[in-house]
Structures are given as structure tokens and as C-alpha cells.
Ligand SMILES: Nc1ncnc2c1ncn2[C@@H]1O[C@H](COP(=O)(O)OP(=O)(O)OP(=O)(O)O)[C@@H](O)[C@H]1O
């Protein structure tokens with residue numbers, strides 16, 4: 035193998051109570067895509083933050099273009115040709131797309147005036163390259179989460195770096211956006227850029243990467259060529275053991291009718307009707323943008339609907355706010371954990387019990403002992419990697435934050451639990467733990483709506499599956515009838531076209 039352009043050697047890094055990196059190593063090669071893999075909390079993001087100088091290292095060495103380096107911060111590493119797309123978005127919604135891309139290095143004339151037309155033109159070139167159909171002058175906040183992620187990617191491209199680190203870049207992207215990103219990655223590879231690609235999606239790793247480095251508990255475990263490995267051995271390297279059946283569906287006796295939605299319509303969806311029994315998992319499949327999240331938010335009370343009704347155990351309920359949703363025992367776990375789920379500055383405990391303070395109170399007094407007990411139970415149940423319940427949630431790894439978000443919903447003891455892309459950013463082992471928990475609550479009679487873009491997940495977990503296309507239900511299948519082809523056809527609206535043809 036050729037000489038690496040970047041070598042991270044025997045890196046150690048501790049935070050109070052946490053050994054995040056414990057002899058981590060990584061090589062990056064020009065013109066190649068290196069996957070960095072490992073379970074939630076394995077140290078992937080931390081290693082990249084040590085590289086770019088966001089964190090200082092306790093021990094270890096970094097060699098870049100054969101010279102030992104130590105960057106003082108992202109600006110410094112950027113000037114040297116290393117840019118990073120962070121796992122959590124770092125953009126300003128109030129500014130335009132172009133301003134976000136060129137933040138802090140606006141193109142100015144000799145008098146320090148911003149040259150808007152030049153800046154917009156350069157931004158346009160980047161957006162075109164990524165196939166983003168928005169004007170550079172548009173406010174970032176008006177874009178979908180996936181489109182904002184594309185802007186973050188455009189920003190990284192604008193530096194014309196020798197190395198680009200991508201930390202779970204496709205998490206919020208649609209299939210089309212992912213395809214555009216992969217085209218650009220292939221171009222960058224051909225131009226000789228070295229890429230570090232972090233993702234929990236094995237399919238993507240095998241599609242776009244050349245080599246794989248695995249970390250476990252902050253330790254370097256192995257470096258392999260993608261062509262010389264397969265999914266099973268990769269999982270074994272990451273988890274340290276073999277995993278059997280990934281989607282453990284359990285059969286449970288359906289109870290009585292729990293939720294019923296009748297002819298619900300809004301600007302985002304049209305005439306939606308379905309039922310959900312106690313102890314049933316209803317999968318909702320479809321492409322991003324099909325209206326699934328909007329429908330779920332309407333049922334929970336976070337978005338208005340214009341007509342139709344929602345019934346809980348046979349009674350029509352009013353859900354004009356999330357508070358009313360919760361009062362009717364409907365909990366919704368958002369797909370956007372940072373934007374509208376967790377409060378990053380609060381502790382694990384405060385986040386988890388945020389929606390359950392009423393249940394945890396006695397005569398208007400919060401029962402602190404009960405709160406602590408419940409929170410510690412969930413930390414244990416979900417195997418959440420945190421030094422304590424009082425850790426600031428922003429310091430947890432992405433996947434562990436996601437587990438807290440799910441625990442927060444469960445803690446309200448809902449009758450209907452709506453999970454919107456619950457395993458996004460969650461590693462293979464933890465995914466299975468989450469599935470097993472969902473099954474446990476299902477067997478206790480909880481009704482679950484599972485919105486997911488991952489076909490195997492919907493197929494493997496649901497008792498019944500609805501597919502949405504452009505705001506309408508385009509198909510309904512029992513677990514037995516459903517397969518990937520049928521769901522795909524409905525997700526693309528093909529069956530609708532057949533019907534009308
Ligand atoms: N600023 C911080 N303060 C305290 N602990 C931290 C901080 N940043 C990371 N950690 C801890 O370091 C460990 C490694 O976290 P890191 O975010 O690098 O994991 P990761 O491999 O990126 O996981 P994921 O796949 O979930 O994103 C975790 O236990 C995390 O809680």
C-alpha cells in the first residue's frame with residue numbers, strides 16, 4: 035500500500051470520567067476513501083476532533099505530509115488542507131446559504147466590502163455540483179434537514195482541501211441526495227483527495243469506501259481493504275462478537291383498537307385513515323418528503339390538520355399541541371434529535387424526564403428520588419454510555435444521545451409511541467438492543483408507529499406496513515405479504531400510476 039498522507043498514531047484522550055481514545059490509530063491515503071467504523075461511543079468523532087485541533091490530545095502523534103503536526107483549531111487545520119463535516123450541523127439558520135458557506139471568510143473588495151455577486155456565483159457552482167436546487171440567496175432555515183446537510187458539505191468542498199472528513203454525512207439525506215454526494219466523493223477521489231468516511235450504514239461502506247479502520251472502546255482494532263472483508267466479519271470486529279438475527283420480530287396477541295385516524299388532511303397530506311391496535315407495530319415506509327413526519331406530528335399535536343379526526347380507544351381527542359398529545363398518552367420521538375428533541379446544554383437526567391415531570395411529581399413537588407430511579411433504570415436498560423446521569427447530553431456520542439431521546443418518550447408511559455427514524459446514527463449492536471426494547475414494550479401492550487426509511491428495519495419489525503407517497507397512503511401490507519420490491523414500488527408511487535393507467 036502507498037504511503038499515507040495522514041497518520042494518527044497511538045492517540046490517547048480522556049474526558050472527566052471517560053477514556054474516549056485509548057491507543058487509536060488511523061491512516062488516510064490520497065485518492066482513497068477510508069471508512070472509520072465502530073460502535074456508538076467508540077471514539078470516532080473524538081478522533082476527528084483531536085485531528086482538527088478542537089480537542090488537544092493527551093498522548094500520541096499526528097503526521098501530515100510526512101511532517102509531525104499539531105493543529106490549534108479547525109481554522110488552522112483547514113489552512114493546512116484538512117476540512118471536516120461534523121456529525122451535528124454547525125450552520126446558522128438565519129443567514130443565507132452563501133453566507134453560511136463563506137462564514138468568516140467572506141469575499142471582499144479592497145475596501146472590505148462584501149462582493150455579493152461573486153460570493154453568490156461561487157456558492158452556485160458548489161450547489162450545482164451537489165445538485166442542490168436552491169438559490170444561494172435563500173435563507174438556510176427554510177431548507178430541509180437533508181438540504182442543510184448538503185450546504186454543510188458544500189462548505190467543506192469550498193476549501194478545496196487535500197483531506198475531507200465526513201462524520202455520518204448521509205444521516206439526514208434522501209436517496210437522491212446521497213447519490214449526489216457519492217458522485218462528488220468519486221470525483222474527489224479521482225482528484226486525489228483523501229477522505230475519511232464515518233457511517234453506521236454498512237451498505238454505504240461497501241459501496242463507497244476503499245479501506246476500513248475499526249475502533250472499539252477508543253482502541254485501534256484493525257485496518258482492512260473493503261475488497262477483503264464482508265459484513266459479518268466487520269460487525270465482529272466492531273462489536274467483538276458475532277451478532278445473530280438483526281431484526282427479532284416477536285408475535286404478540288393484538289389487543290383492542292388503540293388509535294384510529296380518520297380522513298386526516300393538511301397541506302402536507304391528504305385523506306389519511308388507518309387504525310392501530312394495542313400491542314401492534316405499524317411500520318410507515320416511504321421516501322423522505324412523502325409527508326410521514328408531518329402526519330406523525332399532526333397526530334401528536336405538533337402540527338395542525340385541517341380536517342378529519344383522531345380517536346384514542348374509541349373517543350375523539352383534540353390534539354392541538356404536543357402537551358395535549360402527551361396528555362392523551364401519545365409520545366413522539368423526533369427524527370431531528372438536535373433541532374427538536376434534546377436540549378444539548380442539559381444533563382442526561384433532565385432531558386430524559388423533561389416530558390414526564392407530571393408523572394414524577396407528587397402534590398406538585400417533583401419526587402427527585404423517583405426521577406433518579408427512573409432515569410437510572412433507562413440508562414441501564416438502554417445501555418447508555420455515560421459516566422453518570424448528570425453528564426451534559428451534548429458530551430454524549432451521537433448514538434447515545436439518540437438512546438436518551440427514545441428513553442425520554444418511553445418514560446411518559448405512552449399508549450402510542452411514535453418513533454421517527456429511531457435508529458439513525460445508532461450502531462448495529464445498539465440497534466438490536468433498541469429493537470428488543472421496542473418488542474418488550476409491544477408485548478406489554480404498547481402500540482408503536484415506526485417511521486423508517488430503512489426497508490429492512492420496517493420489514494423486520496412491523497406487523498403491518500403502510501407506505502406513503504406524496505402525502506397519501508399508496509399501499510398497505512401485512513408483514514407476511516410485504517417485501518422490498520412491493521414497498522419500493524409504492525414509495526415511488528408506481529402502483530398509483532398503474533391504477534390510473
Ligand atoms: N466533550 C466531551 N466531554 C465528555 N465526554 C465526551 C466528550 N466528547 C466525547 N465524549 C465521550 O467520549 C466517548 C467517545 O465519543 P465519540 O463521540 O467520539 O463517539 P463516536 O464513535 O463518534 O460515537 P457515535 O457513533 O455514537 O457518534 C463517548 O463515551 C463520549 O461520551
Ligand SMILES: [Mg+2]
Nearest residue numbers: 078079121432
Ligand atoms: Mg460520532
